[in-house]
Amino acid sequence: MARTLFDKIWDAHRVSTPKSDEASGEDLIAIDRVFLHERTGSVALESLMASGREPIDPTRVFCTMDHIVSTDEGRGRNDARTPGGEVFITATRAAAQKTGINLIDVDSADQGIVHVISPELGIAQPGLTLVCPDSHTCSQGALGAAAWGIGSTDAEHAMATGTLRLKRPPQMRIRVNGTLADGITAKDLILHIIGTLGADGAKRCAVEFCGEAVEALGVEARLTLCNMAVEFAAFTAIIAPDETTFDYLEGRRFAPKADDWDAALAYWRTLISDADATFDFEHVFDAKEIGHMITWGTSPGQAGRLDGTADASDYMGLKAGEVIEGLPIGGAFIGSCTNARISDLRAAAKILRGRKVADGVTAICVPGSMAVRRDAEAEGIDQIFRDAGFEWGEAGCAFCFYAGGRTFAPGTRVVSSTNRNFEGRQGPNVRTHLASPAVVAASAVAGKIAAPGNPSP
Numbered sequence: 001m002a003r004t005l006f007d008k009i010w011d012a013h014r015v016s017t018p019k020s021d022e023a024s025g026e027d028l029i030a031i032d033r034v035f036l037h038e039r040t041g042s043v044a045l046e047s048l049m050a051s052g053r054e055p056i057d058p059t060r061v062f063c064t065m066d067h068i069v070s071t072d073e074g075r076g077r078n079d080a081r082t083p084g085g086e087v088f089i090t091a092t093r094a095a096a097q098k099t100g101i102n103l104i105d106v107d108s109a110d111q112g113i114v115h116v117i118s119p120e121l122g123i124a125q126p127g128l129t130l131v132c133p134d135s136h137t138c139s140q141g142a143l144g145a146a147a148w149g150i151g152s153t154d155a156e157h158a159m160a161t162g163t164l165r166l167k168r169p170p171q172m173r174i175r176v177n178g179t180l181a182d183g184i185t186a187k188d189l190i191l192h193i194i195g196t197l198g199a200d201g202a203k204r205c206a207v208e209f210c211g212e213a214v215e216a217l218g219v220e221a222r223l224t225l226c227n228m229a230v231e232f233a234a235f236t237a238i239i240a241p242d243e244t245t246f247d248y249l250e251g252r253r254f255a256p257k258a259d260d261w262d263a264a265l266a267y268w269r270t271l272i273s274d275a276d277a278t279f280d281f282e283h284v285f286d287a288k289e290i291g292h293m294i295t296w297g298t299s300p301g302q303a304g305r306l307d308g309t310a311d312a313s314d315y316m317g318l319k320a321g322e323v324i325e326g327l328p329i330g331g332a333f334i335g336s337c338t339n340a341r342i343s344d345l346r347a348a349a350k351i352l353r354g355r356k357v358a359d360g361v362t363a364i365c366v367p368g369s370m371a372v373r374r375d376a377e378a379e380g381i382d383q384i385f386r387d388a389g390f391e392w393g394e395a396g397c398a399f400c401f402y403a404g405g406r407t408f409a410p411g412t413r414v415v416s417s418t419n420r421n422f423e424g425r426q427g428p429n430v431r432t433h434l435a436s437p438a439v440v441a442a443s444a445v446a447g448k449i450a451a452p453g454n455p456s457p
């Protein structure tokens with residue numbers, strides 16, 4: 001029977017369908033990797049230890065510090081950005097050391113946001129199952145892994161048993177034909193898709209992105225695309241691994257080596273949906289219709305073209321029919337697991353070179369990992385950001401979400417390269433507009449929402 005890519009990974013990991021689960025349709029699925037972070041992973045680790053159990057294979061469990069850790073340059077990395085949050089860091093460290101899992105601590109050269117460092121270190125690989133108590137784990141499907149977000153209790157279970165019990169999700173295929181116009185990015189593409197299908201448009205499906213425009217994306221851009229799948233209610237997202245994926249992974253720390261690499265490649269090449277595989281839902285988009293996108297509301301589905309108009313939104317301070325381009329801003333943020341990789345920083349630096357952030361705009365860039373930060377510094381990109389008037393941070397989630405601590409002033413309109421624009425997401429009454437790093441940079445310079453081709457005031 002013809003199978004999808006997701007089916008193939010599922011079937012290869014199906015340990016059994018326990019008798020008690022026949023009616024529920026649940027399968028017992030082998031879990032290859034568990035990733036944790038200090039915000040929710042600490043809870044799972046502590047609870048596991050409290051129950052007298054330990055990870056069945058600690059070498060397959062990874063943990064980073066990203067959510068709570070301070071990202072202010074020069075500040076101690078053991079400091080928290082959330083008042084009183086140090087305990088997350090110390091408790092996670094203690095539990096990780098005790099259980100012997102792979103800990104990527106605050107002072108590690110590998111430290112960074114979980115969904116940035118997992119691909120970077122070659123931990124996410126085609127054909128693997130990977131879970132993490134974090135909703136944006138769907139990002140890692142960009143490598144051809146079945147990767148999804150879970151709760152802390154499931155993380156505990158996955159660590160203890162190497163399995164999870166769950167029902168195979170329905171499946172959706174989103175094909176993007178044609179070529180994206182110059183300067184139009186994966187962020188614009190995903191905002192266009194979510195804006196068209198709505199914030200619940202993916203119907204809890206495992207979504208396979210495919211088509212010419214998706215194949216043309218580099219791995220970093222594919223990560224951006226898959227990152228926001230959960231923002232339109234997907235179970236997860238996946239992209240068939242191809243030469244782009246293999247080139248990206250070769251030589252990375254946890255990628256297979258020598259003969260194992262050849263064997264892995266042979267297997268990975270089978271990971272494509274069969275030509276006659278069927279999906280529960282299918283959508284087709286045309287890449288050439290997509291322009292610079294931005295959200296205007298408080299749901300990621302409230303997205304439109306930058307030169308379009310908004311609906312009324314009290315929270316966002318917008319009237320129906322108001323033109324989005326040109327709205328004055330007070331903040332600009334480039335960071336997060338969506339758009340803080342080296343290609344994102346390069347795109348922004350291209351716009352910022354030789355320019356200055358407009359008066360009255362607080363502009364901050366926080367690289368997604370310390371490796372990205374080092375790469376950027378080696379290329380002089382940090383200097384371009386600093387010269388333009390951007391603050392340059394150390395790696396972490398930073399201003400992507402607010403959990404107390406430093407943020408933008410209430411009422412500030414912020415253009416942000418992140419993935420969530422809910423009320424209060426970036427701070428009390430902060431108004432978040434989601435966009436690509438290029439749009440954030442252009443807007444920072446213009447002091448108002450602006451397209452990259454047109455950054456001057």
Ligand SMILES: CC(C)[C@H](C(=O)O)[C@@H](O)C(=O)O
Binds near residue numbers: 067133134136
């Ligand atoms: C804190 C964590 C559980 C949360 C998530 O699951 O996504 C966070 O990363 C977010 O982006 O809101």
Ligand code: SF4
Binds near residue numbers: 067336397418
């Ligand atoms: S960067 Fe933002 S979206 Fe990503 S894991 Fe951190 S808080 Fe969640």
